[in-house]
Amino acid sequence: MTKLFAERTIKAGEAGIADAFAASNDANLISFAGGFPDAALFPNAAMGAAFQHAFTDGSQNILQYHDNRGYLKLREQLAARLTDDGTPTQADDIILTQGAQQAIDLVARMLINPGDGLVVEAPTYFGALGAFDNYGPTYYEVPMQSDGMDMHALQKVLMAHPVKMIYTIPDFQNPTGIVMSLKKRQELLRLAKQYDVVILEDSPYRWLRFTGEQLPTLQSLDTDDRVISLGSFSKILAPGLRLGWASGGKRWIDAIANLKNGADLESPFMTMVAVSDYLAENSLDDHLVQLRRTYQMKKDAMVNALRCNLPAGFKVNDPQGGFFVWLTGPADVDMGQLLKDEVLPHENIAYIPSRNLYPSKSVVNAARLNFTGEDVAAIQTGAARLSAALAQAVVQPATAAGLS
Amino acid sequence: MTKLFAERTIKAGEAGIADAFAASNDANLISFAGGFPDAALFPNAAMGAAFQHAFTDGSQNILQYHDNRGYLKLREQLAARLTDDGTPTQADDIILTQGAQQAIDLVARMLINPGDGLVVEAPTYFGALGAFDNYGPTYYEVPMQSDGMDMHALQKVLMAHPVKMIYTIPDFQNPTGIVMSLKKRQELLRLAKQYDVVILEDSPYRWLRFTGEQLPTLQSLDTDDRVISLGSFSKILAPGLRLGWASGGKRWIDAIANLKNGADLESPFMTMVAVSDYLAENSLDDHLVQLRRTYQMKKDAMVNALRCNLPAGFKVNDPQGGFFVWLTGPADVDMGQLLKDEVLPHENIAYIPSRNLYPSKSVVNAARLNFTGEDVAAIQTGAARLSAALAQAVVQPATAAGLS
Numbered sequence: 001m002t003k004l005f006a007e008r009t010i011k012a013g014e015a016g017i018a019d020a021f022a023a024s025n026d027a028n029l030i031s032f033a034g035g036f037p038d039a040a041l042f043p044n045a046a047m048g049a050a051f052q053h054a055f056t057d058g059s060q061n062i063l064q065y066h067d068n069r070g071y072l073k074l075r076e077q078l079a080a081r082l083t084d085d086g087t088p089t090q091a092d093d094i095i096l097t098q099g100a101q102q103a104i105d106l107v108a109r110m111l112i113n114p115g116d117g118l119v120v121e122a123p124t125y126f127g128a129l130g131a132f133d134n135y136g137p138t139y140y141e142v143p144m145q146s147d148g149m150d151m152h153a154l155q156k157v158l159m160a161h162p163v164k165m166i167y168t169i170p171d172f173q174n175p176t177g178i179v180m181s182l183k184k185r186q187e188l189l190r191l192a193k194q195y196d197v198v199i200l201e202d203s204p205y206r207w208l209r210f211t212g213e214q215l216p217t218l219q220s221l222d223t224d225d226r227v228i229s230l231g232s233f234s235k236i237l238a239p240g241l242r243l244g245w246a247s248g249g250k251r252w253i254d255a256i257a258n259l260k261n262g263a264d265l266e267s268p269f270m271t272m273v274a275v276s277d278y279l280a281e282n283s284l285d286d287h288l289v290q291l292r293r294t295y296q297m298k299k300d301a302m303v304n305a306l307r308c309n310l311p312a313g314f315k316v317n318d319p320q321g322g323f324f325v326w327l328t329g330p331a332d333v334d335m336g337q338l339l340k341d342e343v344l345p346h347e348n349i350a351y352i353p354s355r356n357l358y359p360s361k362s363v364v365n366a367a368r369l370n371f372t373g374e375d376v377a378a379i380q381t382g383a384a385r386l387s388a389a390l391a392q393a394v395v396q397p398a399t400a401a402g403l404s
Numbered sequence: 405m406t407k408l409f410a411e412r413t414i415k416a417g418e419a420g421i422a423d424a425f426a427a428s429n430d431a432n433l434i435s436f437a438g439g440f441p442d443a444a445l446f447p448n449a450a451m452g453a454a455f456q457h458a459f460t461d462g463s464q465n466i467l468q469y470h471d472n473r474g475y476l477k478l479r480e481q482l483a484a485r486l487t488d489d490g491t492p493t494q495a496d497d498i499i500l501t502q503g504a505q506q507a508i509d510l511v512a513r514m515l516i517n518p519g520d521g522l523v524v525e526a527p528t529y530f531g532a533l534g535a536f537d538n539y540g541p542t543y544y545e546v547p548m549q550s551d552g553m554d555m556h557a558l559q560k561v562l563m564a565h566p567v568k569m570i571y572t573i574p575d576f577q578n579p580t581g582i583v584m585s586l587k588k589r590q591e592l593l594r595l596a597k598q599y600d601v602v603i604l605e606d607s608p609y610r611w612l613r614f615t616g617e618q619l620p621t622l623q624s625l626d627t628d629d630r631v632i633s634l635g636s637f638s639k640i641l642a643p644g645l646r647l648g649w650a651s652g653g654k655r656w657i658d659a660i661a662n663l664k665n666g667a668d669l670e671s672p673f674m675t676m677v678a679v680s681d682y683l684a685e686n687s688l689d690d691h692l693v694q695l696r697r698t699y700q701m702k703k704d705a706m707v708n709a710l711r712c713n714l715p716a717g718f719k720v721n722d723p724q725g726g727f728f729v730w731l732t733g734p735a736d737v738d739m740g741q742l743l744k745d746e747v748l749p750h751e752n753i754a755y756i757p758s759r760n761l762y763p764s765k766s767v768v769n770a771a772r773l774n775f776t777g778e779d780v781a782a783i784q785t786g787a788a789r790l791s792a793a794l795a796q797a798v799v800q801p802a803t804a805a806g807l808s
Contacts, residue, residue, distance in 0.1 A: 004515055006539070012659075012662045012663050013659075013662055042467040044459060051452075051456070052455070052456050055451065055455060056452060063443070063644035064443050064642070064643060064644055065438065065643045097668075098667075101668050105668065109410065110409060114518070127665065127666065130666035131667070134663075237467075240467035240674050241674070242670070242671065255416075255417075258413070262505075262509060262535040263535070263667070264502035264503055264505050264646065265505045267502075268646040268672070271672065
């Protein structure tokens, strides 16, 4: 009865999201694969107190069904924070979702008819592809440069093909850690307007900038309601809350709310009440300072260890924030094959090979490395051992091993 | 830019789920519309204690990402309960979801290619249609009889059309409250086997039987892994937990887990740990006894008030459990039009008209009435006022009003 599966189900088996998480269950593994925050920084006590307050307060019927856009007070708190960040936002511009992942799924559900043109950065977040794939888009890849998407390549795509949506992660991109420059942000909006395309701005790492100046969001530069922005509490509080959001114009939020009914009715009200209480009783800004300090230290540890140890032909970038660095090797190195044959079984180290970060699966000589999940000692050990394994592989290519 | 919306988005605007919930925000409204449990019966204190324990226990990293099938201990507890209920189940046969609603969405996502045949009971749960619609099935309606689906009509459909899945709510069906007889359960499985069709058994009300004997689940009668069963804590603990499940063979659960990655990565681990703790520290069976007692009383209040007051030509059934009774009127009465023109604006009473409970939207003279959400006094008042409004409407049809 395998024929019974829908085509999207077969495709989902190839998206590789499960691998990123499954690889992280071995206690001896040093995992640079998943986008795991540092669990030592979770505000367990304060969040526990917030839940306790939500359950004992009695002013909210927290276990009942509610408005499927989410708890109004939390949407107001979030709107104020987004406004402070330079993007004027009202509570009604926001819908709360099961992490930003659900928001990606619902936006694609809202817009993508089978075959519709969808531009993605190349490489991009594999979880977004895992959501998009369900709706059968025609993908157009636009290469990433050190200051964001290649705008000339984007313009060529838009001139040649009908495109409905551009998906971008402008701040500390997943997987490359790259920030889109202000000039490119403005150019992206100009092109989107010229070709009448919606922009999906996914920005879960925005408030995790270690150095440099914050740039305006795409939504704040938008003049005609074509940008839908996504955010998440997963990276700034804790992923176990499963709480993210989409913000945008009424037509978008109304439609997303309607589609969320079919997807899961609504998100848990009790969690939204507790997070609202957490935000009222604690300083998220202070918490963010602590996160940035720790994550910068970890990023430095990873970049330094790799730059000292990587063999010739490999390089790693040095992002100004976020969760990831991007490792590239010589053109003939297959980082996926190396992971499977050498690095995972022999070094017990995991990362995300580049292959699944391109819809075309065309680039194999790069990898995403997460630096937030492991402690500094493990990062240093893992980076050194990974470098040694890569050096060994380059001297004696894995593909040649079978010939001896 | 309205053309930008995908076709499923336009369809979702017509599904009517939002109406059921939106209608319930007016404090003076007597709502028989939504499937709201009685909030007075939520185990607030015990659940609050369970969350507190989850946050202070420290043995689980409850705010981190975890296995996307859900907390193993809770799946074990659930498997034991399903086994006790006559359906032998292992923890690995279960994936936890955002209510059963998400499980409906994911099963449809897993199986339905555009145009695939999908049998639904007529009438059926509008939220299921709201999920199915996203995947573009070809619907085949099989009429409900007092003992479940019309098996002759089902056989005719299966003989004439390729069908991939049959969606059924065998216990206290939403919206009719009807239980499928044992004979029909056996016949359904026989037909599904003969025509090689998957059965989606949605049973959130199963453990809310007031009178009569429990019947075996479809899954327990299945011999060749073609039944996927869904359940939920929404009706037996609280909907605000947003916790449901799908159970079935490995091929199904593996595929659903993979698709859940794209939909929302995973459900909140902290909630699953808390619910597991609640189940360990409290007797769900005792809680169910209390729910059944209260809901039976409310059901009796509604059925008695309606049977005493409904005008000629209207009738209401008397289910053995669940959340809903089914009201039918004369063939020329449009319960949707009446709700909009008379009952909601003038009586401030809400129900779900039958129109949106059929994919074909072909039946207008019936309605779903929920009896669990309001208290007994409101049920009696509301049922009497609704009956009076219907009597008035039948004497002086709403459609004639414009002619005077």
